[in-house]
Amino acid sequence: MRIAELSSRSGTSIPSIKYYLREGLLPAGTATSRNQAEYGEEHVQRLRLIRALLDVGGLSIAAAREVLAAADTAELPDLAKLGAAQYALDGVARRDRTDPAWIAARDEVVAAVRERGWSCEESSPYLDRAADAVHAMHQLGQDDLLSAMPTYFETAERLATVEVDTVIRRGEASRMVEGVVTGTILGEALLAAIRRLAHQHVSITRLTA
Numbered sequence: 001m002r003i004a005e006l007s008s009r010s011g012t013s014i015p016s017i018k019y020y021l022r023e024g025l026l027p028a029g030t031a032t033s034r035n036q037a038e039y040g041e042e043h044v045q046r047l048r049l050i051r052a053l054l055d056v057g058g059l060s061i062a063a064a065r066e067v068l069a070a071a072d073t074a075e076l077p078d079l080a081k082l083g084a085a086q087y088a089l090d091g092v093a094r095r096d097r098t099d100p101a102w103i104a105a106r107d108e109v110v111a112a113v114r115e116r117g118w119s120c121e122e123s124s125p126y127l128d129r130a131a132d133a134v135h136a137m138h139q140l141g142q143d144d145l146l147s148a149m150p151t152y153f154e155t156a157e158r159l160a161t162v163e164v165d166t167v168i169r170r171g172e173a174s175r176m177v178e179g180v181v182t183g184t185i186l187g188e189a190l191l192a193a194i195r196r197l198a199h200q201h202v203s204i205t206r207l208t209a
Contacts, residue, residue: 010047106131
């Protein structure tokens with residue numbers, strides 16, 4: 001298909017497609033002349049993924065390029081590809097790692113992870129992210145909300161088992177990485193929305209009974 005059809009099929013403007021080509025997010029098509037190229041279904045799918053990364057996930061062009069590069073690196077083992085894609089989805093948070101209160105919050109999270117018997121790297125940025133939340137709750141005097149943390153862990157493990165098994169069943173590495181990206185971005189958006197719907201339901205049930 002020509003670029004005009006690619007634009008129509010993917011819902012992406014031609015200037016945007018050309019921009020993604022220049023930025024290395026979208027692979028080049030097969031050249032048919034000096035100024036023309038043919039594109040395939042893989043380009044349609046790639047553009048949809050790019051739009052999800054940028055529009056829904058809010059990633060920068062640089063971060064999106066890093067995620068997509070993980071999907072395209074053939075020599076990486078599948079586990080490394082999935083990890084690279086997942087880590088690239090997160091920006092660098094600002095925190096004071098010398099703050100004793102934050103360190104205590106991180107220790108609290110690490111202890112909870114070990115109690116669950118989870119296999120996690122000590123350097124995982126998600127330990128830091130969880131510590132940020134726990135630290136903030138303590139600082140705000142919302143310690144009672146942390147009683148829900150065991151439920152968070154239990155629910156997260158059940159959900160992760162379903163999601164990871166679904167992605168692994170795809171078999172093809174690039175499709176697996178795509179599943180990590182869309183599952184993380186759109187899955188988190190869906191989960192957050194459902195959680196708030198559940199809050200609304202339970203609040204109405206409890207407070208109007």
